[in-house]
Amino acid sequence: MGSGVTTIVNVRVFTGDGLSELSTVVIGGEVIVSVTADAGGEGDGDVVVDGGGGTLMPGLIDSHVHLFGAGDLERASTWGVTTMLDMGAPSMELIAGLRAVPDAPTIRTAGLPASAPGGMQTTRMGFARDSVVTGPGDAERFVAARVADGVDYIKIIAEDPAAMGAAALDGPTIDALVIAAHTNRLRAYAHVTTVAAAQLAATAWVDVLTHVALDAGLPAALVTEVAAKGLVSVPTLVMMRGVAEKAGGASGDLVTHRGVVDFAHAVASVTALHEAGVAVLVGTDSNSAPGSPFGIAHGESLHDELGLLVEAGLSPVEALRGATVLPARMFDLRDRGAVTPGLRADLVLVEGDPTVDIAATRAIRGVWIAGARVR
Numbered sequence: 001m002g003s004g005v006t007t008i009v010n011v012r013v014f015t016g017d018g019l020s021e022l023s024t025v026v027i028g029g030e031v032i033v034s035v036t037a038d039a040g041g042e043g044d045g046d047v048v049v050d051g052g053g054g055t056l057m058p059g060l061i062d063s064h065v066h067l068f069g070a071g072d073l074e075r076a077s078t079w080g081v082t083t084m085l086d087m088g089a090p091s092m093e094l095i096a097g098l099r100a101v102p103d104a105p106t107i108r109t110a111g112l113p114a115s116a117p118g119g120m121q122t123t124r125m126g127f128a129r130d131s132v133v134t135g136p137g138d139a140e141r142f143v144a145a146r147v148a149d150g151v152d153y154i155k156i157i158a159e160d161p162a163a164m165g166a167a168a169l170d171g172p173t174i175d176a177l178v179i180a181a182h183t184n185r186l187r188a189y190a191h192v193t194t195v196a197a198a199q200l201a202a203t204a205w206v207d208v209l210t211h212v213a214l215d216a217g218l219p220a221a222l223v224t225e226v227a228a229k230g231l232v233s234v235p236t237l238v239m240m241r242g243v244a245e246k247a248g249g250a251s252g253d254l255v256t257h258r259g260v261v262d263f264a265h266a267v268a269s270v271t272a273l274h275e276a277g278v279a280v281l282v283g284t285d286s287n288s289a290p291g292s293p294f295g296i297a298h299g300e301s302l303h304d305e306l307g308l309l310v311e312a313g314l315s316p317v318e319a320l321r322g323a324t325v326l327p328a329r330m331f332d333l334r335d336r337g338a339v340t341p342g343l344r345a346d347l348v349l350v351e352g353d354p355t356v357d358i359a360a361t362r363a364i365r366g367v368w369i370a371g372a373r374v375r
């Protein structure tokens, strides 16, 4: 819990469009109290922090993680990640335990993901049998069970049926899951790492496509459909790169992709989605799980993802928006995502100007979670 008054002087604030003039930001308790032009003085407050002319950003939001222990949270907050959207957790007890950790990132969770009978989630990744959805008629049961668990949204594993057969959810089942989620006022996030899966998910009108196809670039018609339907992309390029490297390029043995895995397809698709006006948000798929396709470090990987998104064509400001204001607005995190009076004091102080050089986000000098300094 934040206590007392902290005054951060001599900082430029990330406004969502760029940087402010030199400013003074006052934190009282858990919230931002004021943001004013720097008066040039030393500042008042129980604690005064000299920002050194650096940049004060909202706490970073990672829109795709998996959590397994308190160490994941500590690594995240050390790197400025203050909100984490879990995209598939083995148990709600685990999440409840992590939510009880003090001064740690906020956690939202999908709980168990919806997956096909014979899918990797239950056969290899350790998710409970309740994760399995047997067909369209089973969708309401699955979503009702997640609602009873208290999840924040529904995660759907979409795969290429031509590659996976019965180990892939079919189109009618994905449709039924999305309808059941929306009937319960929950968003639907689809795991899509192939063009075929992305098409099934877009047809079903999911809210969010997470990952991006590795087997081919998204066809122009599908990019247009994603944009027209207002779907959101969380490409997790850092995971896509890891999977592609592990698979050894086009000769990979990934059954999910019929052997065709190329990171260049993922990058090209992100470029196309961005150019079509699709909101591209920052997610890493960070995990410390045994059985995951590729280990990704919590926290630091978000900075890798920002860099990869800039390489794919986002401006640094656009990439930063994808880790701050955009997920806050799109995922009902309206108490955060901007350095604005009244919002939660989740803040990251960095040296330099990340709106010019995205790598500057790594030069972290301070992190606050709900007003409590954690770094």
Ligand SMILES: [Zn+2]
Pocket (backbone or CB within 6 Å): 064, 065, 066, 087, 088, 285
């Ligand atoms: Zn994931």
